[in-house]
Amino acid sequence: MSEVVRVKKENKIAYISMNRPDKRNALSIEMADELVAALEDANKDDDVKAIILYGEGKAFSAGGDLETINSLNNSVEIMKYMKRALAIIQTIRKLDKYVVSAVHGFAAGAGFSIAVAADFVVAQKDAKFVCSFTNVGIIPDLGLIKTLSEKVPSNLAKEWISSARPISAIVAHEKGVINRVIEGDLLEGATEFAQFIVDGPPLANQFVKQLVNHSQELTYDTNDMQETAVQTLLLQTEDNEEGIRAFFEKRKPSFKGK
Known part of the structure; x- marks a missing residue:
């Protein structure tokens, strides 16, 4: 596995990190493929009971990699990229094991989609969630429209999507989008949260x-x-x-x- 995704397994938890900190963990094709592989590997490992997904550097993920997207020349290439990115969400859904996303900095665009596709979401108190798609004239993808519509009232989902305003971790928690706001170390908080999974059946x-x-x-x-x-x-x-x-x-x- 390349360095764009890192995996550490410890105390029955697989810690999977997106590792393109210089790109704010923007979603390259390589990262998408490696995330799917890491998630599937953790799911097959009998010693792993829970998976924690997070980002290295200053943010969870800035979403789609604009350099990659701008290099795509036609609908066929765009569709291939979209399907490989979408596979992350589909894999999280079909896994037997629970996935906890741990968000710091910001989760924007497809990063928002990945964060809330997890079974549980924890976030640092100053983290932000941003539906940044309409800023560049497109709609949310990677399942975000359906995910948000199931978590919040439709009028709020439309506002968050079409305004593209940042949503604080506090507000996201109040609206039921995330499970817990972490005030201390993020991974320590995520690990503590995941203990009921590790200890559970x-x-x-x-x-x-x-x-x-x-x-x-x-x-x-x-x-x-x-x-x-x-x-x-x-x-x-x-x-x-x-x-x-x-x-x-x-x-x-x-x-x-x-």
Whole structure:
């Protein structure tokens, strides 16, 4: 893996960082491909229970790499770039494991899209989120229109997108877009936040992620059937047995994902 993406695995967490600090972690084709590879590798690693995604340098990500975009000569090349960038979002959604994005500085454009595509978002108190697309006459991409529309009222989503005004971490937290505002060290705060994932049951969390992600597509009857089928499976797992033993023994359970 190249240096545009760095990976460190420690204490059951995979820390994945975008590493183009001189470009404010703008999304090159190479970075997009490496992020997808790093996410998929962490998902396959049985020792990893949670993934934390962040940016090196002064910002989470400035979004699309304008130098790369300006070098694309036709619709076919633009579409290829867009699909490779979109693969980051699609990969985060389909992973079995939870992804926490840790935002500092700013998450602008496609950087905003990536940040809020994660299962959970934490951000430093002075961080900013910017829908900067309309500043250059385009619309949000990488799933941001749908993601924002599911998190905030439609009138607010339209305002944030079309005004392109920076949204503070405080406001984003108040509106339910991010989970926690961090006042100290960002990675320490993100690691602390992720402990409930690390300590939790991997199989149950996997199903929770997918059922919640697809909940709006399901009727109540279909959802009820899926919940019942999944619960039937989970009630026969070693993790369920361990959870019950721990309850009666008045101790913290040690889940193995089995």
